[in-house]
Amino acid sequence: MLSPYIKLNDNCGLCSKLRSANSDKDFLFDGGHNLYIFKSPFAEKWPGALMPIFKRHIYEQSDIRPSDLPDTLHTLVCLEKALRKVTNCKRMNLVKFANISHHLHWHLIPRYHNENYSNKCSWELENISREKIYSKIEDSFFENASLYEQIKNQSLFEIKNRGSPYFGCALFLRPIDKEIRNKFFTLSLDEIIQLARKNPEQWECLLMKRNYHDFAWDFIGGNCEINEYPEFGMIREVKEEVGWNITKYKEVTRQWKMGAIKGIVYLAIPENENYLEDDPERVHCAEVETVKYFNLIEIINSSNFVDSVKGRIKAFIENKADFDSIDQ
Ligand SMILES: [Zn+2]
Structure with missing residues (x-):
């Protein structure tokens, strides 16, 4: 849940996304103390891609309070674990840009075995169509309606069953x-x-x-x-x-x-x-x-x-x- 004590910024796109998460079509689930998990815009080319958004309006990772750091990293790792299990991807891109929205968030992008440009970063492939990115691609790859349901369930399982460091x-x-x-x-x-x-x-x-x-x-x-x-x-x-x-x-x-x-x-x-x-x-x-x-x-x-x-x-x-x- 989003605490009523969290100070959000009126002029920030991601703050308003947090505020209206329940009616946002890309909102997936609550990741605990520090993160709300949304579907990433990268999902258009890499199904399963996630966008965890920090629950406070801060800019960089180094602005995270020390007491929130372990939980934040732990949750990101749980998301990665869940994505690997559900998508069986080859590897994971975990990126933090904040070029457009100055509010801390990441993109977890699963990179697949049948990619043609697998040595390129996902953001370098912006102008390349998804058909060109993959070889031997089946329609179900992009049309898997239950994919995010599975990712959500697996992520919540990983988060619930992780160890506490404190x-x-x-x-x-x-x-x-x-x-x-x-x-x-x-x-x-x-x-x-x-x-x-x-x-x-x-x-x-x-x-x-x-x-x-x-x-x-x-x-x-x-x-x-x-x-x-x-x-x-x-x-x-x-x-x-x-x-x-x-x-x-x-x-x-x-x-x-x-x-x-x-x-x-x-x-x-x-x-x-x-x-x-x-x-x-x-x-x-x-x-x-x-x-x-x-x-x-x-x-x-x-x-x-x-x-x-x-x-x-x-x-x-x-x-x-x-x-x-x-x-x-
Ligand atoms: Zn914000």
């Missing part, structure tokens, strides 16, 4: 000092963060043990679903794993892996004060065996915790991104 997890903090604990819910997120960073030995963190894998203690949270932002993945996972509704949250550190963001850690505050107790209430979830509070400094110094947990706690305390974690 996780979102929650850091639940509890002060050891009973007096501070009594006024915990009157503190702002920034005050909690500040107090815990200043005196980490006075603060505890809730960790969980899953009843599979190696039973290692870990943060509550997990992998995001397709097209889900890490904060929403965190809120959903916390609800599934301990049953808590998050009332407030704030990003406190990021985990990096091989130069890319792997996950984001949020300080999360649930609505229920019971979570500050020694045996906090939680839903009975088949996946989570137990939850428990541990002192922040003890976590860092103990060999009982995996590197990812230590790395995230350390990164939180030191107010930096977690570059050191090596866990899978």
Whole structure:
């Protein structure tokens, strides 16, 4: 869906195409967070050609926000996979011109085995008729009414079944000092963060043990679903794993892996004060065996915790991104 918060440009042809997609004969399907998929004008000569249009009015690829980059590239790759499966093409031209419309979009053009000018770029063949482009061409090649239906179904299948590169997890903090604990819910997120960073030995963190894998203690949270932002993945996972509704949250550190963001850690505050107790209430979830509070400094110094947990706690305390974690 096109978010009502997306700012479109009144003087842009592709923005108006996005706005009236539902009545556009070339609109095919919604590609998720960042792309609407249309039939490309190249389809006249290369059946199956797609035109993904970015859902915001930006000009170049380098204008894509870093947080939207993985989803955008992932979706383009899913479209390519679908086209290869459905059309059985020889190779793919993926091009971005924006010569006429200054709004980011691409053309995915399947190039076929029976082409006569297969070493030429598709845009160089603009003045060559489609009959000349192909040898031994059958009418059904251009008249396949179900082609785009198949491409749509296969693309949606690829998008739905792709892996998510992100996780979102929650850091639940509890002060050891009973007096501070009594006024915990009157503190702002920034005050909690500040107090815990200043005196980490006075603060505890809730960790969980899953009843599979190696039973290692870990943060509550997990992998995001397709097209889900890490904060929403965190809120959903916390609800599934301990049953808590998050009332407030704030990003406190990021985990990096091989130069890319792997996950984001949020300080999360649930609505229920019971979570500050020694045996906090939680839903009975088949996946989570137990939850428990541990002192922040003890976590860092103990060999009982995996590197990812230590790395995230350390990164939180030191107010930096977690570059050191090596866990899978
Ligand atoms: Zn536009």
